[in-house]
Amino acid sequence: MDSTAAIGILGGYGAVGTAVVRRLYRAGIGPLLVAGRDPARAEAFVASLDAAGAAVSVQAVDLWDASLDSFLARCRLVVNCAGPSYRVLDTVARAALRHGVDYVDAAGDDPLHARLSAQGGGADEWAAANRTAVLSAGALPGLSGLLPRVLLDQAARPVRLEGYLGGVAALTPAAAGDVLLARGPEHGIPSAAWEDGQTRDRALEPRRGLTLPAFPRPVTAFPFLSTEAARLAQAARIRRVHWYTVFGGEHLAEELAMAWAMDDTETAGLVQAADADVRRHGSWYGQEFRLWNGTDEGPPTRTLTLRAEDSYELSGFLSATAAHHVLAGHVKPGVHFAADVLDPLSTAQALATDPVAKLDMA
CATH class of the missing domain: 3.30.360.10 (Dihydrodipicolinate Reductase; domain 2)
Structure with missing residues (x-):
């Protein structure tokens, strides 16, 4: 896959999406493509970022028209922070698979997993295409x-x-x-x-x-x-x-x-x-x-x-962590829940040093 293609954050100016963008941006992981139905909000958010991170651009996307396909055609991985997830369901994930794009969902719990793992395709289809989907990469579930x-x-x-x-x-x-x-x-x-x-x-x-x-x-x-x-x-x-x-x-x-x-x-x-x-x-x-x-x-x-x-910051932490692991090739192709494929101890240790949370074990 083209390493210069973007990492798309759908709903990237929302409560979870901004947390994901900031983390990837500060880590220098990009280029980033912030997308959603309100490009003015996306532009305002991007303008608020400092000048020390990855390249960031904006694209207007409506999940229910052809703009979703044009967005995914520019991506190598998409982090879906758009909601509500019960309405989005597998719309973005299926489009990502069509375009050969890896997928991370900040929500996307059991109903989405069931759809992507349905008989006659689903999880086997993702593995056969050598693509990865990580679901429930939020605070709860996740x-x-x-x-x-x-x-x-x-x-x-x-x-x-x-x-x-x-x-x-x-x-x-x-x-x-x-x-x-x-x-x-x-x-x-x-x-x-x-x-x-x-x-x-x-x-x-x-x-x-x-x-x-x-x-x-x-x-x-x-x-x-x-x-x-x-x-x-x-x-x-x-x-x-x-x-x-x-x-x-x-x-x-x-x-x-x-x-x-x-x-x-x-x-x-x-x-x-x-x-x-x-x-x-x-x-x-x-x-x-x-x-x-x-x-x-x-x-x-x-x-x-x-x-x-x-x-919401906790969800952003786990979604960004999952995206980084997928990009690094640490998650095998197929459909997974984040809790099943991210290492518990190293993730907890990273969270314990993060300013958004306080983690104690006794």
Whole structure:
């Protein structure tokens, strides 16, 4: 592939896209091509960059017309930060494969993986074309499946794992759409737990007023066994996994529950509720993983705690990391989840030295 072709960042002026661009730019990885439906926003963002990084240009792209093909024709790899991912689905990935372009998706969880791995093509098609697709390269899913592997890889006999993920953050309309649609068995099961090699429904209750090091104030944790957590449990052959979604404020949790109950697909209410929580409690995000090794009695054997102000920056970190690994040839052709192909320890070590996050292991 032409090494002078661009690394395209679709949605590169959004919350996650700008974080990806800045990281690749500062690392001198390029040339970069920032793309989206609003070239004026893209130009303004590019103009804000200092003069010490890779070459950057801008292109107007609409996912639903021929401009997507003209964009991909200029690329050797594309990082998809456009959303909402439930609407984008495999549109960009399929076009990337047609053009022989490697693909990294900051979101793109199980529904996208299923589409790209469908019988009669999919994952085999990517491998046959010697092209690579890395999905779920964000904070959640992504780091949420990668970081607990640091603990699991160092344990002789892991028997129990708990995960707590969430906080308080503003929602972009695209992110609100993904939150709203992140339900159903293709995403996970509320109140479920992983017990003795299988999913057990209605096994857990919400935990209210919970105090954990990952979060600066007491939080409410709702049990939700994500498909990512279930895959991790199967891969690690761990007996018990309890997984929780954490809310640090009241408004978003209430608005989301109401939207799900009413089968509402409008995102404005979620955006406003998230903003109300941020005004009251500030913006913060955390992930905490607690592992029991040998026995599940008593306190956890090891704990990994991640704290950050901005989950979008965390997604940018992992997407840029995945892009760098693909460009370096460290990920084999085919369709993969980021947590399955990035090295847990080296990724955690890099994150621990990054100013966007604080990572502790005990």
